Amino acid sequence: MKVAVTLFPGSNCDHDVLYTFNKLLSADSYLVWHRERDLGNPDAVIIPGGFSYGDYLRCGALAKVSPVMESVIEFAGRGGPVLGICNGFQILCESGLLPGVLLQNIERKFLSRFVHIKVENNSTPFSCQYQEGEIITCPIAHFEGNYFASREELKALEDNGQVIFRYCDADGKVAADDRAINPNGSLNSIAGVSNSKGNVVGLMPHPERAAEQLVGWVGGDSGLGVFKSLLS
Amino acid sequence: MKAQVLVRLKPGVLDVQGKAVEHGLKSLGFNNVSDVRIGRLVEFEIESDSTEDARREVTEICEKLLANTIIENYEIRGLE
Numbered sequence: 187m188k189v190a191v192t193l194f195p196g197s198n199c200d201h202d203v204l205y206t207f208n209k210l211l212s213a214d215s216y217l218v219w220h221r222e223r224d225l226g227n228p229d230a231v232i233i234p235g236g237f238s239y240g241d242y243l244r245c246g247a248l249a250k251v252s253p254v255m256e257s258v259i260e261f262a263g264r265g266g267p268v269l270g271i272c273n274g275f276q277i278l279c280e281s282g283l284l285p286g287v288l289l290q291n292i293e294r295k296f297l298s299r300f301v302h303i304k305v306e307n308n309s310t311p312f313s314c315q316y317q318e319g320e321i322i323t324c325p326i327a328h329f330e331g332n333y334f335a336s337r338e339e340l341k342a343l344e345d346n347g348q349v350i351f352r353y354c355d356a357d358g359k360v361a362a363d364d365r366a367i368n369p370n371g372s373l374n375s376i377a378g379v380s381n382s383k384g385n386v387v388g389l390m391p392h393p394e395r396a397a398e399q400l401v402g403w404v405g406g407d408s409g410l411g412v413f414k415s416l417l418s
Numbered sequence: 419m420k421a422q423v424l425v426r427l428k429p430g431v432l433d434v435q436g437k438a439v440e441h442g443l444k445s446l447g448f449n450n451v452s453d454v455r456i457g458r459l460v461e462f463e464i465e466s467d468s469t470e471d472a473r474r475e476v477t478e479i480c481e482k483l484l485a486n487t488i489i490e491n492y493e494i495r496g497l498e
Contacts, residue, residue, distance in 0.1 A: 290434040
């Protein structure tokens with residue numbers, strides 16, 4: 187399994203993703219610089235988190251016009267699996283590979299904390315290792331994570347099962363208006379979505395930061411399944 | 419010629435920056451201020467044979483990069 191990890195000026199979770207694949211899962215993942223068009227014939231592409239191009243203009247807006255994204259869009263169009271995490275999710279929305287957009291958090295705060303998310307659809311290449319309803323605990327670290335889509339788009343997402351992850355509490359309860367549970371104010375508590383074909387997935391939380399059990403790490407390793415799913 | 423484009427969040431889309439500024443203004447005592455909305459003015463030079471051609475191209479520039487039309491409107495203000 188070859189996994190290309192895109193690298194933009196300002197990406198900062200790229201090595202966490204490489205570590206997860208190369209050290210924890212014995213896969214072959216490697217970085218692809220934003221000026222490159224050649225993805226190296228990968229089986230999957232991950233767009234990691236960070237602050238690509240300093241978040242200038244809008245988060246992800248400048249990354250979407252980079253040479254590497256032309257190749258990622260083409261790869262996704264051929265049905266190749268693509269995952270965007272945090273800023274990667276923002277880039278996928280800006281690129282039009284995923285519906286909707288990430289607005290600023292509803293309470294105007296940068297949020298750096300743990301969240302629980304529930305797997306709503308386990309038929310994608312990035313969620314198939316989980317049971318439906320299974321709860322993942324992992325960190326969020328973002329200012330713009332408030333998922334927004336038009337009423338029609340939102341209905342289509344829900345009807346087609348394109349909501350892949352939803353913010354919930356430790357017991358799986360979903361409450362969109364409760365900031366302890368849905369901290370950024372996302373519509374319908376949406377933490378992650380897919381495209382209609384299911385091969386492109388984006389989420390705001392960081393499963394790569396909860397992929398290994400460390401002493402005292404409250405997150406555990408429940409995020410590892412996102413990457414394991416790809417290998418299965 | 420010089421182009422000016424104003425990009426703003428659509429009405430109804432929560433503007434958290436606007437809200438923060440509004441709170442700031444209220445704390446300064448401007449209690450008569452409400453509905454603060456923040457936009458972005460983008461200025462650039464564009465080479466073109468005619469204003470019509472330039473307008474067409476600026477529109478494309480707005481659609482492709484300057485605005486995210488899911489949440490933002492754009493207005494081509496000046497083209498001279």
